[in-house]
Amino acid sequence: MTLFDSELAAGADPVLAPGEEPVPAAGTDPVPSRRGGAWRRLRADRSALAALVLVGLLVLVALAAPLLTALEGQDATTFHSQLLDSARGGVPHGAFGGIGADHWLGVEPGTGRDVFARIVYGARVSLGVALAATALELVVGIAIGLAAGLGGPRVDAVAGRVIEIAIAFPSLLLALALLAIVPQSVPRPVLVALAITAVNWGNVARVTRAQAMSLRTRDYVDAARLAGVGPVRIALREILPGLTTPLMVLAALKVPSNIVSEAGLSFLGAGVRPPTPSWGQMLSTSTTWFQTDPAYVIVPGGLLLVTLLAFSLFADGVRRALDPRSTRV
């Protein structure tokens, strides 16, 4: 009975029709307009909650990097050549890259720098760059997207094409090129964040533009126009609140992808420069050592994996919490 099934799937839910009585809308609230509801759903989502705890822990580690290294009694830049086996080309003495009481995660092959210290300081760079780039992408993307979506056909003809070009451009190549030509005096992590923003704001703008275009035809936008509300105020008061759901989901997905971008750029040598540690850069150096010292690959690589997983699970939870309909069977 395809006819009847499709009708049910179309959501002909007769009991949700409200009567003339005020509707307390306990479990039937179709509009997640209040953060409270979304937050409640997020807290009920176990995988999202676990991911959130993990994300929080990682941020905490990054923030407390000096504290943690002091606790260990090491720093990220001191060479410990006495810990290296020069007969084997600089591989650390001992099992698993020299893990022990002094060096909790061992030392770096070739240099003997403390891996734990480099990991926690690297977290600052990796997470900091990713979060900053995400925030910048949102600002740039929302501004251009709103202009394209609401500014009328002429503005859209220009802004819309710019967005398409930004999306179509091979982003890794562009970022590499940008990082090659910029002056070296600017702090490297800032440059990396800017480069990632420059190549990635396009899809934020595209989502914003599409959503704004659909929202601007709503009756409540017309009502605001009739009330004499100006275009900027309409964009900020009427349109932007309607964009929070898709943009929060997009932002939560952007963070892990930006961590990968930073790691990739650093891996290719265009990211942060030594001695500043970052996870990508550590992975980059590890390529020459992975046969003789696998522990040095596993530590930053595994951490990157866990971080990405945590952010992705959290992003998924945010999406489910903000759009309760998507989980309804």
Next chain:
Amino acid sequence: MTPVSEAPMTPVGEAATAPVLSVRDLRVRFGDREAVGGVSFDLEPGRALGVVGESGSGKSSLALALSRLHTGADVTGEVRVDGTDVLAASDAELRRLRGGRIAMVFQDPLSSLDPYLRVGDQIAEVYRVHTGATRRAAAAKAVEVLDRVGIPDASRRARAHPHEFSGGMVQRALIAMALALEPRVLVADEPTTALDVTVQARLLTLLDELREETGMALLLVSHDFGVVAETADDILVMRAGKTVEHGPVETVLRTPSAAYTRELLEAVPRLDTPRPAVVTSRTPPPEQADSPQESLLRISGLRREFRLGPPLRRRVVPAVDGVSLEVAPGEVLGVVGESGSGKTTLARLIVRLLAPSAGTIEFAGRDVTRLPARELRPLRRDLQMVFQDPLASLNPRRTVGDSIADPLRVLGEPDAERRARDLMDRVGLDPDRYGAYPHEFSGGQRQRVGIARALAPDPRLLVCDEPVTSLDVSTQAQILALLAELRAERDLALLFVSHDLAVVRQVSDRVAVMRAGRVVTLGDVDTVYDQPEDPYTRALLAAVPKLAALTPAT
């Protein structure tokens, strides 16, 4: 245009026949909420039962439960279709039952068909699943039933896709799909609500004919007393999941025993009675309204075209095609017409949400046709709009108070919030709910918010685009009363757009009937309704289901 026959006075079948549908103490629960709370009735072959009630009364839940179509609901009681206990049936039995012996037609015709499949194929598929007929036989059957429900050139139209059908044709096709299996019971849930009156009249006639011809029983769910009065033999009034009243149509409508039924009937706007005195009491005398130099709004030769179709085959379709009319201060001009007649486009042109292609709009003696957006803003103060869908016209993420206060803030009102609360109080809302969100309100309350927002700048003309269409009759009556009060109190002129002829009669001083973008009749409301000269207006009026024939004059 076939004028609809008067309501069937006598049962078609013999009273002694066993009921084909028998419902005992049916209850449908969704968690803690009981949507249907113990409904019982019998339906004999060839008879029609009308289930009426306001939204939320459980009538659709009842209709779905008859074929056990609920998911996630707790359904108890007994439903027997042709002797089979529906609620106890196995899945396989249920599949044979659905469509085979009890079929359903839903309100929204377009969403009931798959847009990617041809109409004929969809009917044939249902037929094949049930009968195991060959492809060829099923296709022939599809054409046959499409022809039976009055689709012209059925063999060709069977190969069309749903979007090539009009709303009325799609609903016919769905009825055809239901008919293919010759069901004993047809459950129609608001089958004509989405359709124009003339199309509705033809569909109701079709349902009557089919019932007589095949002896199938009809359960018609509707919020519209007129539709039920014309089609059903018996009527069941529901409220909050319970049966309020159940009996023959004539008895229930002429001498309703329940107070709720009487209230509902009184709230129904009548096509053939002049406006109630409350509304007319303080309206300006028409002589005054007629003097031309005083007109508040004057439009002449107004035209708006839309370009449709792919670039190389682009057609220019005029939605509003040379409309001229005037609205005097304090006057109510009703605009009626079927869907696609251009009445909503006209409303949006007047408030300048759309720019006209040609013609002029003069407001308070000033030509505002080509004012740029910036210069329009001061004008917005005098010219406001109430939208059709109160939920869609309120931003779901902003509090209703903010929505009402917005126009005031724009005007530089220092105490916008207090004024907004006063307005809420004026339209019958609790001012303490300033910080509540639209979804926390009922449909009628939302429309009150919409009216409060429109009133905020103290306009002189309020353009109302189907303001009560999405509301229940009793709520509708309250909103219309509110509009009438406000109008008398503020000397407000209204341009009242609606497809509902009875509502327009109730509120308007003068009325314009639109068809295909043109005004075909424009005149005093009683003259247009009582002595229509234009043939289209006559046809339109004739198509409206009449309730008054059966009810005592009030």
